[in-house]
Amino acid sequence: xxxxxxxxxxxxxxxxxxxxxxxxxxxxxxxxxxxxxxxxxxxxxxxxxxxxxxxxxxxxxxxxxxxxxxxxxxxxxxxxxxxxxxxxxxxxxxxxxxxxxxxxxxxxxxxxxxxxxxxxxxxxxxxxxxxxxxxxxxxxxxxxxxxxxxxxxxxxxxxxxxxxxxxxxxxxxxxxxxxxxxxxxxxxxxxxxxxxxxxxxxxxxxxxxxxxxxxxxxxxxxxxxxxxxxxxxxxxxxxxxxxxxxxxxxxxxxxxxxxxxxxxxxx
Amino acid sequence: xxxxxxxxxxxxxxxxxxxxxxxxxxxxxxxxxxxxxxxxxxxxxxxxxxxxxxxxxxxxxxxxxxxxxxxxxxxxxxxxxxxxxxxxxxxxxxxxxxxxxxxxxxxxxxxxxxxxxxxxxxxxxxxxxxxxxxxxxxxxxxxxxxxxxxxxxxxxxxxxxxxxxxxxxxxxxxxxxxxxxxxxxxxxxxxxxxxxxxxxxxxxxxx
Numbered sequence: 001x002x003x004x005x006x007x008x009x010x011x012x013x014x015x016x017x018x019x020x021x022x023x024x025x026x027x028x029x030x031x032x033x034x035x036x037x038x039x040x041x042x043x044x045x046x047x048x049x050x051x052x053x054x055x056x057x058x059x060x061x062x063x064x065x066x067x068x069x070x071x072x073x074x075x076x077x078x079x080x081x082x083x084x085x086x087x088x089x090x091x092x093x094x095x096x097x098x099x100x101x102x103x104x105x106x107x108x109x110x111x112x113x114x115x116x117x118x119x120x121x122x123x124x125x126x127x128x129x130x131x132x133x134x135x136x137x138x139x140x141x142x143x144x145x146x147x148x149x150x151x152x153x154x155x156x157x158x159x160x161x162x163x164x165x166x167x168x169x170x171x172x173x174x175x176x177x178x179x180x181x182x183x184x185x186x187x188x189x190x191x192x193x194x195x196x197x198x199x200x201x202x203x204x205x206x207x208x209x210x211x212x213x214x215x216x217x218x219x220x221x222x223x224x225x226x227x228x229x230x231x232x233x234x235x236x237x238x239x240x241x242x243x244x245x246x247x248x249x250x251x252x253x254x255x256x257x258x259x260x261x262x263x264x265x266x267x
Numbered sequence: 268x269x270x271x272x273x274x275x276x277x278x279x280x281x282x283x284x285x286x287x288x289x290x291x292x293x294x295x296x297x298x299x300x301x302x303x304x305x306x307x308x309x310x311x312x313x314x315x316x317x318x319x320x321x322x323x324x325x326x327x328x329x330x331x332x333x334x335x336x337x338x339x340x341x342x343x344x345x346x347x348x349x350x351x352x353x354x355x356x357x358x359x360x361x362x363x364x365x366x367x368x369x370x371x372x373x374x375x376x377x378x379x380x381x382x383x384x385x386x387x388x389x390x391x392x393x394x395x396x397x398x399x400x401x402x403x404x405x406x407x408x409x410x411x412x413x414x415x416x417x418x419x420x421x422x423x424x425x426x427x428x429x430x431x432x433x434x435x436x437x438x439x440x441x442x443x444x445x446x447x448x449x450x451x452x453x454x455x456x457x458x459x460x461x462x463x464x465x466x467x468x469x470x471x472x473x474x
Contacts, residue, residue, distance in 0.1 A: 008378030008429065010402040015414050018394045024316045026393075029287040032294055034390070035311035038357070041303040042293075048433075052380055068381065068396045070286050077293060086296050094292035102283070106295045111304030118307050122314055125360040125386075128433045156431045158378050160405065172361070175432060192432055203406060211425040213405050216432035 001053075001152050002159060004060035009160040009203070030069040037072050039118060042085040048126070049182035053154040054079055128176040130189035136219070138193055142168045143225040146195065146217065154182035157221045161213070164201050165225055169214060170194040177218055191219040320389035323354045324437060325458035327387060328469070329451045331364075332442045342366060345437065349387060359386030359435050365428065366439040367465070372423050373438045374412065374465030376404045377430040384435035388460055395464065405429060415466040438463050443470030 025031040040046060054075035055063075063071060080086050098104055138144060148163040149155065156178050174189040181187050199211035283291070297303035327349055331338040341348035345362030349355055355362075362384060365373040377383065378401045383391040394400055404411050408427050412419060419425060428436045440462040446454060461467035 005379055007398055007402040009406045010398075013397075013399040013402050016394050016397060016399045016403070016411055018415065019392070022392050024320075024390055025312070027284070027287060029284075029290040031312040031316065032308055033286075033290045034315070035308040036290075036294065036297075036303070038311050039303075039307050041307075042297045055380065064398070067286075068393070073286055073290055073293075077289070080293065080297075085300070085302055086293065090296055091289070091292050094296050095288050098288055098291050098295070099283070106291055106305075107298045108305040109298045109301065109303065110306050112306060114304045115306040115310045118310055119314065121357070122311070122319075123356040125356045125358070127360045129361065156379060158429070158431065160378075161429075172432075172434060175361075192434075194434075208409065208425070210422070211408060211427070213427045213429055215429040216434050218432075 001056060001154065002150060003056045004063045005056045006159050008158045025069075029073075033069050033073045033076065037076050038122075042080040042083070043076075044083045046079065047181050049154060049176075049178040050184070051075065051079075052178075053182040056154065129172075130174045130176060130187065132174040132189050132191075134174075134191070136171055136191040136193075138168050138171070138191070138219070138222065140168050140171060144168060144193075144195060144222045145225045145227075146197075147221055147223050149221065151179060153179065155179050157217060158215075160202060161195075161197060161215055161217075164197050165227070166195040166197040166201070168193045169196045172216070175218070177220070179218075179220075192216055193219070193222065195222070315385070315390050319356075319386060321387075321458075321460035321463065322455070323352075323389075324384070324387035324460070324463045325455040326451075327352055327354065327364075327437070328439055328458045328463065329455035331439055332454055333451050338439070341439070349437075354386050356386045358382070359384045361432075361434045362387070362437060363428075363434050364437045364439050365426070367441050367468075369441070370423060371426060372419055372465065373426045373428060373436075374404065374408060375428045375430065375436040375438060376401060378402070378405055379431060382430035382433075382435065384437050387437055388463060392460070412466055415461070417467055438465040440465075440467075440469035443468070446470070 025034070036042070037051070055071050058066070058071060058074055062074070066074065077091065081088055081091075144166055146157065146161050146164045146166060149157055150162075170193065172192040172194070175192040176187040177190045193216070194214050195217050196212050196214050199207035199213070200209060202213060294303065294308070298305060327341065330352065331341050337348060337351075340351075341364050345364040346355065346360065348364075349359070349362050367373055376395075381391050381396040381401070383395060400411065405427050408425050409419060430436060440458065442454070443457055446457070457470040459467055459469065462469040
């Protein structure tokens with residue numbers, strides 16, 4: 001979906017601000033929400049792709065106004081309510097209870113075997129590589145064109161990389177296909193490739209000549225590059241000049257023009 | 268530390284935020300219905316608060332600096348080489364290690380969400396998940412690196428890895444100069460989190 005989450009290349013956010021000695025979680029609730037998400041409690045079995053799509057589907061204004069773990073909390077609550085384990089009314093009533101009595105503890109239930117099991121799962125993970133019979137359509141070095149796909153559902157083809165010329169730099173075997181897996185439509189594993197797309201191709205002639213994005217794309221996101229000759233690096237007027245230094249000073253100039261930061265929650 | 272301890276206790280005297288209340292309510296209800304085991308949640312929190320973190324990645328990097336054969340294996344099959352040192356798991360199932368050199372600088376991001384190699388770096392810092400970083404690093408990486416204090420010479424090629432699949436990327440930073448006599452443990456102490464994401468060089472400011 002062409003959602004607010006698809007941020008690559010957007011302007012207006014301002015400088016990257018880093019925190020020194022940052023804690024893993026800034027508040028205890030962030031850790032609890034993170035862990036409840038990871039353990040999948042209260043929800044029907046789900047996939048990582050469906051989980052990501054849950055965050056993408058949050059209202060855009062809410063997405064922007066929320067911190068990272070607030071988005072996880074919202075996604076988790078949606079899934080728990082949709083799965084029927086809890087109702088909104090129950091949750092709201094419990095919030096009232098807790099806000100009326102701050103000392104009320106969260107009840108505990110212990111399950112040591114399950115705790116051991118989760119430790120094992122964290123250590124082993126969930127590989128998404130699959131064996132398929134279909135031969136890969138592309139090989140390392142092939143020139144490809146990313147397709148201009150705009151599905152309303154989940155996809156891992158960001159807007160800024162659509163309809164671009166690129167070169168295959170690696171083939172990673174077949175991986176579960178997020179676009180169907182997120183919607184319960186099956187894993188449909190496809191060959192996965194790393195595609196190198198030059199900054200000039202992505203952002204035009206003012207981009208640096210010696211920069212690129214490397215992105216992992218599934219086979220159905222890609223088409224043969226039929227334009228033939230010499231697509232990826234510099235195209236357009238700047239190519240004729242091949243003036244590397246000019247290009248880089250121009251770009252440094254433009255990067256100095258910093259847009260003002262939209263002030264919002266930092267995390 | 269569980270949440271109720273922190274409220275009753277003396278660590279967080281201020282009132283609970285709405286999110287904290289909501290999280291607490293959901294956890295309590297799931298426990299009451301027998302759907303959640305509190306120690307499972309504790310275990311996950313503890314794992315990422317106290318155990319898994321950038322020290323693991325630093326060991327991988329320092330080992331690669333000291334052992335050329337290991338470095339070759341690491342660059343060829345990151346997952347297997349990292350598992351040799353006992354690291355791996357969720358969000359590191361398919362590891363790719365990319366090497367910085369005097370001519371090539373790699374930096375990692377995830378523009379669509381915040382994918383990050385948990386088993387070697389722990390959970391991502393806020394800036395990595397920020398809209399600012401996700402929006403800008405693919406578009407004006409040199410400017411972003413400069414803001415982070417890393418001035419790359421113009422002739423260095425800059426490669427930005429956008430983690431769109433379940434492959435997870437770890438940058439193998441350059442070994443700092445004048446470190447010949449150092450032990451692997453001493454070297455690991457120079458490997459910052461930020462240098463393994465690619466917004467800093469190893470051996471400089473702390474991550």
